[in-house]
Amino acid sequence: NAGVTQTPKFRVLKTGQSMTLLCAQDMNHEYMYWYRQDPGMGLRLIHYSVGEGTTAKGEVPDGYNVSRLKKQNFLLGLESAAPSQTSVYFCASKKGLAGTGELFFGEGSRLTVL
Amino acid sequence: KQEVTQIPAALSVPEGENLVLNCSFTDSAIYNLQWFRQDPGKGLTSLLLIQSSQREQTSGRLNASLDKSSGRSTLYIAASQPGDSATYLCAAPGGGKLIFGQGTELSVKP
Numbered sequence: 001n002a003g004v005t006q007t008p009k010f011r012v013l014k015t016g017q018s019m020t021l022l023c024a025q026d027m028n029h030e031y032m033y034w035y036r037q038d039p040g041m042g043l044r045l046i047h048y049s050v051g052e053g054t055t056a057k058g059e060v061p062d063g064y065n066v067s068r069l070k071k072q073n074f075l076l077g078l079e080s081a082a083p084s085q086t087s088v089y090f091c092a093s094k095k096g097l098a099g100t101g102e103l104f105f106g107e108g109s110r111l112t113v114l
Numbered sequence: 115k116q117e118v119t120q121i122p123a124a125l126s127v128p129e130g131e132n133l134v135l136n137c138s139f140t141d142s143a144i145y146n147l148q149w150f151r152q153d154p155g156k157g158l159t160s161l162l163l164i165q166s167s168q169r170e171q172t173s174g175r176l177n178a179s180l181d182k183s184s185g186r187s188t189l190y191i192a193a194s195q196p197g198d199s200a201t202y203l204c205a206a207p208g209g210g211k212l213i214f215g216q217g218t219e220l221s222v223k224p
Contacts, residue, residue: 033211043203043214058211090157103148103205103212105158 006106023091032074116208120215135189137204
């Protein structure tokens, strides 16, 4: 049982380049989330999805786009990477209504923007 | 707006000691509260999920309590071991999402 899988695990980009982070879950969860974690800032929600075909903005959505074309996948895109987007990105998923259910995390994707 | 606070930010204890980690939240209208563990360079691992109808939840040497009326949850670790060294985070629902505390970095010395 893989749980939540993120790819790639590490990536180095130059300013202005684009990339996509993939999150896949095999637990048939409705809700999926993208967080970033920075020293001293804790976990901050970027975007989330409450089901296939839906997305919503979180706390820090600027500079990112997301898509949820399939229930099991949640993609996070950076169209024009900036050094401020250097961070560790975590995907998470859960089953159940908003505010309920256990949240499961992936191992993280470490992104460096030069 | 839900706010989650964890005190202390860091804690160092000798092996074998029992310890308590604290989590406070401002909005008590929550369905549940979740505790996580994060090892350096790793993702978050779910430790315990306490439903609002429960007062306590136990898993091995871990015991989490929830007091909605006071806006507090505690994570009790019995007979701590060096392998328990990690950052512990709590998270409470707010606005349809989970709001995380900043975490308590625990170091258990052999």
